[in-house]
Amino acid sequence: MNKIKGCLYIYLRKTQYASHLFIFIMLGLGLPLWWKTTEVYRQELPYKDVESLRESFQIVQEVRLILKVKSINGGELAKVIAKECSLPGKFSVVVTPSNYSVEDETLSYLALNLEDFDASLPELEHYHLQIIEVDKSEKPVVLGRRRNLFFEKKTSLNLLAAVIRSILAEEGPTSVVNQDFDGTSDLWNQLSKLRRFASSSFLNVLFTFSNPDPELFDIDWPIEAAIEEYLQPFADNLKDIVDIRPSSQHIYFAPLGVTPRKALHGDGYEISTDLSLLINPLESKLGEQVLPGPTANLVLLVPPARFHPLHLKNRENSDSFIVHRWGGIAFYNPPKDSNGTHWIDMQPVMETFIGQLRLLIGLDIKLPKDVARISLNEKAIADWEVDYLLRLKTIENIAYSTKAIKSLTALLETITNIVISNDVASNVSSSLESIKKSSRLFEKGMLKESYKESLAASERADAAFFDPSMLALLYFPSDQKYFQMKGRIMKSGFCHQKVYQLARFFQPYIGLLLQTILSILGD
Amino acid sequence: MLIQLILAVNCLFLTTESFKPSHTNNWAVLVDTSRFWFNYRHVANLLSVYRSVKRLGIPDTQIILMMADDMACNARNPRPASVFNNAKQHIDVYGEEIEVDYRGYEVTVENFVRLLTGRLPAGTPKSKQLLTDEGSNILIYMTGHGGDGFLKFQDAEEITNVDLADAFEQMWQKRRYNEILFIVDTCQAASMFQKFYSPNILAIGSSLVGEDSLSHHVDPAIGVYIIDRYTYFALEFLESVSRDSDRRLSEFLEVCPKRHCISTVGIRSDLYQRDPREVRVTEFFGSVRPVEVYSPKETLLRFEKNLTVIPSNFRQRLTGTALHSPPRKFQYGNQLRIPK
Numbered sequence: 112m113n114k115i116k117g118c119l120y121i122y123l124r125k126t127q128y129a130s131h132l133f134i135f136i137m138l139g140l141g142l143p144l145w146w147k148t149t150e151v152y153r154q155e156l157p158y159k160d161v162e163s164l165r166e167s168f169q170i171v172q173e174v175r176l177i178l179k180v181k182s183i184n185g186g187e188l189a190k191v192i193a194k195e196c197s198l199p200g201k202f203s204v205v206v207t208p209s210n211y212s213v214e215d216e217t218l219s220y221l222a223l224n225l226e227d228f229d230a231s232l233p234e235l236e237h238y239h240l241q242i243i244e245v246d247k248s249e250k251p252v253v254l255g256r257r258r259n260l261f262f263e264k265k266t267s268l269n270l271l272a273a274v275i276r277s278i279l280a281e282e283g284p285t286s287v288v289n290q291d292f293d294g295t296s297d298l299w300n301q302l303s304k305l306r307r308f309a310s311s312s313f314l315n316v317l318f319t320f321s322n323p324d325p326e327l328f329d330i331d332w333p334i335e336a337a338i339e340e341y342l343q344p345f346a347d348n349l350k351d352i353v354d355i356r357p358s359s360q361h362i363y364f365a366p367l368g369v370t371p372r373k374a375l376h377g378d379g380y381e382i383s384t385d386l387s388l389l390i391n392p393l394e395s396k397l398g399e400q401v402l403p404g405p406t407a408n409l410v411l412l413v414p415p416a417r418f419h420p421l422h423l424k425n426r427e428n429s430d431s432f433i434v435h436r437w438g439g440i441a442f443y444n445p446p447k448d449s450n451g452t453h454w455i456d457m458q459p460v461m462e463t464f465i466g467q468l469r470l471l472i473g474l475d476i477k478l479p480k481d482v483a484r485i486s487l488n489e490k491a492i493a494d495w496e497v498d499y500l501l502r503l504k505t506i507e508n509i510a511y512s513t514k515a516i517k518s519l520t521a522l523l524e525t526i527t528n529i530v531i532s533n534d535v536a537s538n539v540s541s542s543l544e545s546i547k548k549s550s551r552l553f554e555k556g557m558l559k560e561s562y563k564e565s566l567a568a569s570e571r572a573d574a575a576f577f578d579p580s581m582l583a584l585l586y587f588p589s590d591q592k593y594f595q596m597k598g599r600i601m602k603s604g605f606c607h608q609k610v611y612q613l614a615r616f617f618q619p620y621i622g623l624l625l626q627t628i629l630s631i632l633g634d
Numbered sequence: 635m636l637i638q639l640i641l642a643v644n645c646l647f648l649t650t651e652s653f654k655p656s657h658t659n660n661w662a663v664l665v666d667t668s669r670f671w672f673n674y675r676h677v678a679n680l681l682s683v684y685r686s687v688k689r690l691g692i693p694d695t696q697i698i699l700m701m702a703d704d705m706a707c708n709a710r711n712p713r714p715a716s717v718f719n720n721a722k723q724h725i726d727v728y729g730e731e732i733e734v735d736y737r738g739y740e741v742t743v744e745n746f747v748r749l750l751t752g753r754l755p756a757g758t759p760k761s762k763q764l765l766t767d768e769g770s771n772i773l774i775y776m777t778g779h780g781g782d783g784f785l786k787f788q789d790a791e792e793i794t795n796v797d798l799a800d801a802f803e804q805m806w807q808k809r810r811y812n813e814i815l816f817i818v819d820t821c822q823a824a825s826m827f828q829k830f831y832s833p834n835i836l837a838i839g840s841s842l843v844g845e846d847s848l849s850h851h852v853d854p855a856i857g858v859y860i861i862d863r864y865t866y867f868a869l870e871f872l873e874s875v876s877r878d879s880d881r882r883l884s885e886f887l888e889v890c891p892k893r894h895c896i897s898t899v900g901i902r903s904d905l906y907q908r909d910p911r912e913v914r915v916t917e918f919f920g921s922v923r924p925v926e927v928y929s930p931k932e933t934l935l936r937f938e939k940n941l942t943v944i945p946s947n948f949r950q951r952l953t954g955t956a957l958h959s960p961p962r963k964f965q966y967g968n969q970l971r972i973p974k
Contacts, residue, residue: 305658305769305924340939360967387923391693395731400695400760401969425927435658435924436767462935467928486936518807526800576808579753582744 154536178208179243195272229255250483257494306435307473313354315406334359337457345491383424408438409464420444439467501558508565515572538575657812658769660921662697667778669702674858677705678719679865681727686872691921700736721853743793750801768809780820799829806832815918821846824900836906840864841897883910
């Protein structure tokens with residue numbers, strides 16, 4: 112005790128304890144305090160949960176099919192179909208066989224043709240598919256407008272199974288890995304993926320009428336009526352999947368981007384190559400930037416008077432082409448002589464446009480040969496196609512959001528200086544929740560709810576990834592901070608060479624330390 | 635539905651069977667980071683590249699042009715509303731159809747990084763956004779004043795090579811590009827791409843670290859340098875490229891040897907997976923759009939209602955005018971959609 116007192120006495124007498132005390136307080140208390148208060152605000156993210164989301168997950172969906180037979184053995188057929196159509200990792204198919212009921216017999220007797228029969232059958236519970244045997248049909252397998260598939264007694268099982276598999280979105284993506292385009296894979300082969308718009312809750316459809324010579328052609332189109340009569344039924348059927356928002360406009364004096372050649376057969380002109388060049392002069396006038404979100408541009412192009420009539424060289428039935436992820440362009444050659452305003456017949460025009468819109472949404476189902484479809488009226492989409500789209504888009508959304516939050520968390524772990532705000536953290540967690548919920552619902556076969564959840568998941572994942580606050584001003588990597596400080600050491604004349612070398616050696620930590628010390632000791 | 639695919643692109647690669655483009659659309663981000671009259675050459679550089687890129691087919695909606703835009707209407711400009719890249723004033727690169735997306739004081743480091751990473755505030759117009767996807771090839775051209783590891787933005791701030799590398803990595807994580815051709819025409823340009831670590835980027839700098847990039851010639855009429863050496867020779871090369879040219883990227887990489895440029899052109903190709911000898915120049919400078927002829931095989935859609943004959947009451951309901959009315963009244967559509 113005395114010894115300690117003595118040492119202390121000597122210490123207090125002999126040494127400059129003020130500066131020692133000063134340095135002790137600075138390093139012992141000040142440094143940790145400064146370190147803590149200059150920490151970047153980073154909320155905790157559910158890193159473990161996100162990592163556990165499998166990269167190449169496969170969701171197995173249970174699909175229920177109802178088989179109605181007249182003259183063949185239903186049970187046997189049901190078993191065979193269930194076996195053929197189940198795809199491990201994608202679908203597990205359950206087929207319920209039954210015979211024609213009395214109502215079915217009556218309807219079948221009364222129906223004039225398959226179309227009537229299809230229309231008169233009772234409404235099916237959602238997402239099921241009815242496979243019905245008929246006496247005679249024009250092709251071995253006929254797909255109806257609702258959830259019905261008709262086949263003949265002599266139809267081969269392989270064909271039936273192939274058709275059912277393609278309707279159930281076999282072609283659709285079921286693994287995250289397929290979504291990843293790494294730049295070296297062949298994107299052109301995935302044509303329908305290139306073509307369709309990215310999944311979103313709404314789609315603006317802009318109908319444009321382009322007339323380069325309004326003084327020579329007095330043409331108009333009853334687009335409002337056409338939208339009401341032809342687009343509205345289609346949009347109503349799609350309201351669970353995407354909200355279609357139509358607008359329309361006229362543009363004048365847009366030049367033709369390509370000089371057409373004289374047609375080889377017949378009179379008039381034709382265009383065969385460089386179709387994409389037709390779009391550039393139109394784009395500056397379209398003004399689609401005004402509409403927020405993804406926009407499909409459907410343009411009816413009247414060619415200039417000197418190239419009248421103008422056709423596409425390789426056209427079949429429609430003088431039009433689709434531009435992937437942009438929209439479609441159709442040519443219209445007005446009759447040369449007409450008194451007064453010529454009103455365009457919208458039926459063939461809208462048939463073309465809505466056909467193109469179907470492709471742009473993703474309805475490109477590859478059916479085998481020998482399969483016919485009952486033609487669609489203004490509804491423009493069959494009920495089983497709605498199911499197909501729901502399945503396709505749900506999987507796409509789940510894959511997209513998984514990839515988004517995985518790469519976001521990986522990024523935030525690598526770049527440690529970015530601020531993670533509460534919004535980002537909550538978006539990531541809710542996106543994760545939605546992904547899990549959506550997968551569970553999808554497995555049970557509740558397509559509409561699953562789609563809604565998956566859409567919410569992808570929107571929140573995007574909101575988290577593209578949150579504007581993540582461009583923090585604290586975004587300085589440590590070597591840039593050190594770079595700033597290098598100049599100061601040089602100027603201060605404080606054994607600069609030695610300190611410089613030492614600092615470089617212990618770069619990340621001592622750099623900060625020295626910065627503090629220098630700022631305290633004065634510049 | 636039978637669909638015929640016609641690859642409508644700007645190269646006639648139908649003649650070479652093995653060639654297929656690996657991207658689906660083209661974008662260009664052209665940035666001039668300086669302002670003031672004595673930096674005339676940077677604006678001329680940028681607008682010359684803008685002009686070439688438009689000529690080769692990339693539409694304005696897919697070009698993001700960032701420049702201070704203070705040359706054309708500058709009080710010192712003897713030919714107002716025009717910018718030339720040559721003392722002989724062959725071409726007015728300002729032109730009549732120019733669309734500047736970020737002008738004046740909007741050209742900042744923050745806006746540039748927000749543009750690249752996509753973290754723009756809600757309500758940003760589409761023309762100011764980089765709406766690329768996983769199949770986009772992006773040409774990024776930056777010019778201005780630079781140093782070792784940084785680029786100066788409008789005399790007020792700097793962007794460092796680490797920031798840029800991180801921005802590209804964030805673009806890669808979200809698959810916002812297929813390939814990037816990154817060209818920098820500043821002093822010590824090669825330092826800007828030293829820190830890149832994302833794949834599929836090919837980078838060209840007009841000078842190495844420690845070297846200055848030099849200007850080409852001065853216009854005695856206006857008293858400032860009018861174009862930089864690297865861009866001058868790059869442009870000479872691009873003028874020989876047309877939409878269906880077969881010129882390869884390897885030729886573009888050799889475009890300014892030391893005897894012309896005085897500085898050494900730096901190239902970074904270790905992150906680029908393809909061989910530049912196999913890549914056409916128009917894959918970055920031109921435009922590709924996948925186009926298909928639409929031909930329904932059978933009449934799948936057969937609408938039953940017919941609007942050919944417009945009933946008179948219908949027309950009146952639509953247009954509100956009588957059948958024998960005088961010329962129609964045109965009105966502006968509701969473009970701003972301000973909610974009531």
